[in-house]
Amino acid sequence: MSTRLATGGRLIDRSKAQAFTFNGKRFKGYAGDTLASALLGEDQMLMGRSFKYHRPRGVVASGAEEPNALVNLGKGTAHEPNARATTTELFDGLAATSQNHWPSLEFDVGAVNTHLSRFLPAGFYYKMFIHPRPLWKHVYEPFIRQSAGLGRAPDPETRDPDTYEHFYAFVDVLVIGGGVAGLQAAKAAGDAGAKVLLIEQNAHWGGRAPVDGGSIDGQAPEAWIDETLSALQAMPNVTVRSRTMGAGVYDHGYVLGYERLTDHAPQMDGPRHRLWRIRAAQIVTATGAIERPLSFAGNDIPGVMLASAVRDYVVNYGVVPGDRTVVVTNNDDAYRTALALKAAGLAVPAIIDARPNGGGALMQAARDQGIRVEVGRGIAKVKGGKRVSSVYMCDQAGSGAMLEEIPCDVVAMSGGWSPVVHLWSHCGGKLTWDDEQAFFRPDADRAPTGADGAAFVSVAGSANGHMGLAQGILDGDAVGKAAAKMAGFKPKRTKAPEAVSEDEAALVPVWLMPQGASRDLRAKAWLDYQNDVKVSDVQLAAREGFESVEHTKRYTTLGMATDQGKLSNINGLATLSNALNEAIPQVGTTTFRPPYTPISMGAIGGEARGDVFQPIRRTPIHEWHETNGAHWEPVGHWRRPYCFQRAGESVHDAVNREIKATRDSLGLLDASTLGKIIVKGPDAGRFLDMMYTNMMSTLPIGKCRYGLMCTENGFLTDDGVVARLDEDTWLCHTTTGGADRIHGHMEEWLQTEWWDWKVWTVNATEQYAQIAVVGPNARKLLEKLGGMDVSKETLPFMQWADGTLGGIQARVFRISFSGELSYEIAVPANQGRAFWDMLMEQGAEWNATPYGTEALHVMRAEKGFIMIGDETDGTIIPQDLGLHWALSKKKEDYLGKRAQQRSHMTDPNRWQLVGLETLDGSVLPDGAYAAADGTNDNGQRNTQGRVTSSYYSPTLDKGIAMGLVLNGPDRMGEVISFIKEDGETEMKATIVSPVFYDPEGEKQNV
Amino acid sequence: MLILHCPYCGIDAEETELHAGGEAHLTRFGPGSSDDDFEGYLFMRENPRGVHFERWRHANGCGKWFHAARCTNTLEVFGTYSAQTTEPPEEIRKILAKKRPGWTWRDLK
DSSP, rough: OOESSSSOOTEEEEEEOOOOEEEEEEEEEEEEEHHHHHOOOOTTTEEEEOOTTEEEEEEEOSTTOOOOOOEEEEEEGEEEEEEEEEBBBTTTTOOOEEEEBBSSSBBBBHHHHHHHHHOOTTTHHHHHHSSSSSHIIIIIHHHHHOOOOOOOOOOOOOOOOOOOEEEEEEEEEEOOBBBBHHHHHHHHHHHHOOOEEEESSSSBBBTHHHHHHOEEETHHHHHHHHHHHHHHHHHEEEEEESEEEEEEEEGGGGEEEEEEESTTTSSOOOEEEEEEEEEEEEEEEEEEEEOOOOOOOOOTTTTEEEEHHHHHHHHHHHEEOBBEEEEEEEESHHHHHHHHHTTTTOOOEEEEEEETOOOOOHHHHHHHTTTHHHHHHHEEEESSSSSSSEEEEEEEEEEEEEEEEEEEEEEEEEEEEOOOOOHHHHHHHOEEEETTTEEEEGGGOOOOBBBSSOOOOEEEEGGOOOOOOHHHHHHHHHHOOOOOOHTTOOOOOOHHHOEEEEOOOOOOOOSSSSTTHHHHHTBBEEEEEETTTHHHHHHHHTTTTOSSSHHHHHHHHTTTTTTTTTTTTTHHHHHHHHHHTHHHHHHHOOOOSSSSSSSOOHHHHTTTTGGGGSOOOOTTTHHHHHTEEEEEEEEEEEEEEEEEEOOOOOOHHHHHHHHHHHHHHHHEEEEETTTEEEESSSHHHHHHHHHSSSOOOOTTTTTTEEEEEEOSSSEEEEEEEEEEEETTEEEEEOOOOTTHHHHHHHHHHHHHHHHHHHHEEEEEEEEEEEEEEEEEEEHHHHHHOOOOOOTTSSSTTTTTTEEETTTTTEEEEOOOSEEEEEEEEEEEEGGGHHHHHHHHOOOOOOOOEOOOHHHHHHHHHHHOOOOTTOSSSSSSSGGGGGGGGGGGSSSSTTTTTTTGGSSTTOTTSSSEEEEETTTTSSSOTOOOEEEEEEEEETEEEEEEEEEEEEETTTTTTTTEEEEETGGGGGGTTTTEEEEETSSSSSEEEOOOOOOOOOOOTTTTOO | OEEOOTTTOOOOEEGGGOOEEEOOOOOOOOOTHHHHHHHHHTTOOOOOOSEEEEEEEEETTTHHHHEEEEEEOOOOOOEEEEEEEEOOOHHHHHHEEEESTTOBTBBOO
């Protein structure tokens, strides 16, 4: 059984007991524990179930690479899935549950899959569920989705109660990783005077050195680490942060850091996570190395662990995973585990060393301790169910015939080490295969390069392939100095600290144990624990022709789980290269992508949530709307009233009331959001003739003209009324959402194509409040306010005039988007509210009724006016909408003219705008398609048109719609069928003129 | 997250301040042009692994468009320059000749 030792554990504080629960069961640990060490201390080895076969799984590792011990943390709104128990710091009251099992962790029905594994090979889902096709959507997919997935996502309706923030940092040298190499690199760069930021993902400094032993400058590693850290903390140009992971390295020295502030102490105030957005001139990654598992049958049974992890639990937490530990290795480092266990008074029945000649000094030390060492041997298989019970020892060179069964409850395995090259690779750093040490390491000649073309990432210590304490610290010193120099500083000529550790004999790569393992054994030798990928799966993929490592990865799902293959990648591609008879470097690696380990969505969002997610633009009349029942609608960054709801009134009723009041008497619309761009200069007329399809240069001063804008590919992009203010000044109105975009569009052409034209543009949208005064009594209201002549004779339709109304300076446009007598009045923004209040008060005698965007939409549709975004969708040209009258034939050129001459644009079979009226007066569904005879090649109904706008018209008391229909304008009076949302029910509608109301325009022109 | 120097306001701007505007130095073809010329202008773009000329706008800054010469492979930036030119200026060509001897791009070299 796994248990807590009576003494020891350098990271725990035995005076501070911490109570926690796992699957509702009460446990006890100590301050300084991780959840994994505390569970092991309480003999809870079983921590999860695997993804595909639901096999029982225990903890394998002691750090970020852990694939098995994933748990749900917290409850309710604070629930978080897929937390690694090995990096979750214990606190009093922590509540964790295990994942991926039903009904319980101990007894899981899904475990039947493990007995079906012969029938669930790599690519099983692709092969099995392709036929018959219709079954996929309704039978297979729902079932697979139900049984797949690890943790459960939080309830979408809950809101995360924690807060998060972003931090920005600009440094000369960023050092990622606080092991001895990272500490020394930071020290060397800091001593040179560089501004240094040193980050470490764990709560503790020094990496593996305190566990692995040796000495630095004659001191124990721990003493040197404390001393160096204190020195760094005292330097004004150096910042150090623990619990901060280097998540990703991006272009030109941009790095994301992920700091976990309160995960270990939820009672603390402040943000939970912090995302550091760092720009560094030079980046040093000192991210260490990760031990590799060995591939033997049963290597996933709880109790089989990485040798280094077993040692970590003993030394750091005073926890032993079991009573009797068999060590299996192909290198010297794992002997340290045997020695540490022995020193703690535990039994090590055997060290099984796959190397024919065994190791060096460390092997001798083990033998001196009386530990049995078997060289040239391997493990044929591990026996056990939810816990290891014994191993079958065999010859490594053979096919797995058992030589001896050795009872044990822990297997500490080591297949060698792989440098953590993720951060080096994120931004394009290339790797080289080190044959002697059997790992990929960074190739310094092919580093990520910055804006100046020089390398901006370097790697130090074991991440750089410099294994062992002595080499690592030397490398850290050299790399730290070099980085400071690259960043423009002069490193001091100091000597690097001198470290001593035991010499290690060379490892012998072992990719399969035993070398000639039978099919049965290979089918139980796991590569990827989290996604349940075995040696046999990768070999099958190779046989089936998946030769590229990227294809094999996707076919077998090797390395695609939440751990991104930190343990499995190298073993997996070595297995693939063996199956393909190719060298490992020829097969290559899959791509390392950020983040290094998953980071929270909350940290990515930072402060941008709720009210501060996006700034809201408010018109000067916004507050009035808010206090008068506005039912808001987002339009661009604005909020516009959809309608003004009165007590006891439905939205639909409010819209109808607003329309009726406007058409009968007087309506008011806050149109301040309309874009207002002033275009001025000697070449302004010429420029607008290019921007608009109409001729704008000939517009007389004092008049208005409706204009269309197209992009260079011919499609409609915006529309609005243009007014000529004086000889060289035009005011262009744009749609609400289009103001910034159209201003940018104008600037782009002025700056990049016609830069010698003398034109100046200003986006004056927010300088004015604009109010539409609409309805048969509109003129009466303005006359009542007084100050300027707004009569038909002085200010006819499509003209504008400056003056004052009720004492407020105003520019009055006689334009109409509703078909009624209508004035749009622009006043300085700071007078907007006063003017609105005046209109409401003085208009009361005509029942002045504020109306919202929906009434605006319905009234424009009754008049057959198009709306950008309804009738247009980025594929519509003016000709489709019957707007030929707005296309100047006199102009040689305008944006979009050439494109509109392309063959597809002039095709007479393009769908054309018409009005649509259902036979029974009902409302057509917006977007519905008109069915035509026959089916297309995909078996879908052919179509001959679609609805672009559809409303209930209270004015006409029936449904009205606009749509695009094949040869529509030539088919007036014809009845065609539209298909409802269910895909079957037909609605019959007659093709009519799109102008439903006042076709002669008599009402707006009075 | 590139950093580009805005030649108008003179600051080194991060990519979040910038708006990418596609390939630089296109020649506009309007009414009267052949279908091939118009297609080339509207749709056909270079996608080089190496030297490239691009349009950028300092959108969350001074609002000005400028051009950048950079390497799509190594992310090296050779220089930024005015958008009001039909081809890369001499000083950019000199840098390219030194750093990428034998470079070609469309019909430039």
